[in-house]
Amino acid sequence: MSFRVLGTGKYVPSKVVTNDELSTLIDTSDEWIVKRVGVKERRICTTESASDLAYQAALNALENANVKPEELDMILCTTVSGETVSPSMSSMVQKYLGATCPAMDINAACSAFIFMLETAAGYFARKKVKKMLVIGTEQMSRIVDWDDRATCVIFGDGAGALVLGEGDNFLNSKLNSFGGNEVINIPNFVGKSPFYKKEAQDPYIFMNGQETFKFAVNAMCKDLQYVVDDLGLTFDDISMIVPHQANTRIIDFAVKRLKVERERIYVNIDKYGNTSSASIPIALDELNRAGKLKHDDLIAMTAFGGGLSSAACILRW
Ligand code: UT7
Numbered sequence: 001m002s003f004r005v006l007g008t009g010k011y012v013p014s015k016v017v018t019n020d021e022l023s024t025l026i027d028t029s030d031e032w033i034v035k036r037v038g039v040k041e042r043r044i045c046t047t048e049s050a051s052d053l054a055y056q057a058a059l060n061a062l063e064n065a066n067v068k069p070e071e072l073d074m075i076l077c078t079t080v081s082g083e084t085v086s087p088s089m090s091s092m093v094q095k096y097l098g099a100t101c102p103a104m105d106i107n108a109a110c111s112a113f114i115f116m117l118e119t120a121a122g123y124f125a126r127k128k129v130k131k132m133l134v135i136g137t138e139q140m141s142r143i144v145d146w147d148d149r150a151t152c153v154i155f156g157d158g159a160g161a162l163v164l165g166e167g168d169n170f171l172n173s174k175l176n177s178f179g180g181n182e183v184i185n186i187p188n189f190v191g192k193s194p195f196y197k198k199e200a201q202d203p204y205i206f207m208n209g210q211e212t213f214k215f216a217v218n219a220m221c222k223d224l225q226y227v228v229d230d231l232g233l234t235f236d237d238i239s240m241i242v243p244h245q246a247n248t249r250i251i252d253f254a255v256k257r258l259k260v261e262r263e264r265i266y267v268n269i270d271k272y273g274n275t276s277s278a279s280i281p282i283a284l285d286e287l288n289r290a291g292k293l294k295h296d297d298l299i300a301m302t303a304f305g306g307g308l309s310s311a312a313c314i315l316r317w
Contacts, residue, residue, distance in 0.1 A: 007065025038248025110305025160281025
């Protein structure tokens with residue numbers, strides 16, 4: 001036993017920041033951002049925080065699934081940009097919903113949503129839960145360095161959520177970690193200890209863009225190929241590939257290498273930017289509500305990011 005998806009939800013802040021608006025703040029242009037990254041606009045928090053986005057996405061998913069908060073047996077959340085280290089993001093969502101089940105967070109940066117689905121499958125396999133809420137939520141605008149044009153143009157804020165119930169639809173996954181902070185690093189604050197001797201680092205995202213790019217294309221191809229081959233399938237059996245929305249050029253490179261038609265790859269980075277662990281559940285909600293996912297369709301997901309980490313999975317809708 002694993003799970004099946006009972007409902008989906010998403011929530012993004014109402015403030016739209018276009019590339020032209022960004023160009024008034026930093027030395028960049030709509031042309032550069034569209035060509036090199038594929039983002040046209042992103043949603044940015046003004047008064048909301050990551051837990052507010054998570055709560056609204058959760059409400060939308062529960063409504064879509066016709067499930068009440070009191071029916072939930074577990075809440076899991078992924079985030080790298082929550083406003084508190086403790087309470088966890090999931091604990092705050094539990095409070096806002098008025099739920100009483102256990103709640104905990106998972107951190108695997110941009111790959112975390114797939115790591116979370118595999119964790120959720122374990123709870124269902126042990127028959128510890130009948131209904132679970134899983135949420136990816138990010139306020140990336142809080143942790144990007146707005147003076148670093150190579151990163152601040154990429155990211156956006158948002159949240160996506162799924163309600164899971166008993167079933168056998170999570171068919172396969174592959175999770176990878178390649179520990180190190182050289183390529184992507186988000187330092188925490190260093191504290192005030194009078195005994196600590198190391199110099200403080202800025203608590204913003206550092207990313208070696210080109211190394212991340214190479215890692216991402218390789219990881220996407222290798223992980224997707226693994227989960228498909230391992231089930232004795234081919235890419236012709238997959239109705240839709242939902243990749244982490246990091247950069248359209250990464251997606252285009254991977255598609256070319258895998259020889260899959262572009263129409264079967266979902267891309268919405270133009271509207272939201274890279275929302276880290278929220279990008280896959282936001283995409284799933286858009287596809288679901290647009291009626292593009294049919295009963296029994298096989299959906300492959302793939303993600304990569306800080307850790308370094310990467311993952312892929314296959315889900316039957
Ligand atoms: O979700 C987490 C995982 N993250 C990713 O997957 C991101 C992966 N990496 C990327 O998407 C790309 O590497 C970036 C979008 C980060 C950068 O694109 P690039 O084509 O690799 O650009 P680059 O770093 O090689 O920079 C090319 C030029 C540089 O100018 P010079 O040195 O050639 O004169 C940069 O200074 O573009 C310049 N540049 C910009 N110009 C206008 C960098 N950022 C900007 C900008 N606007 N925003």
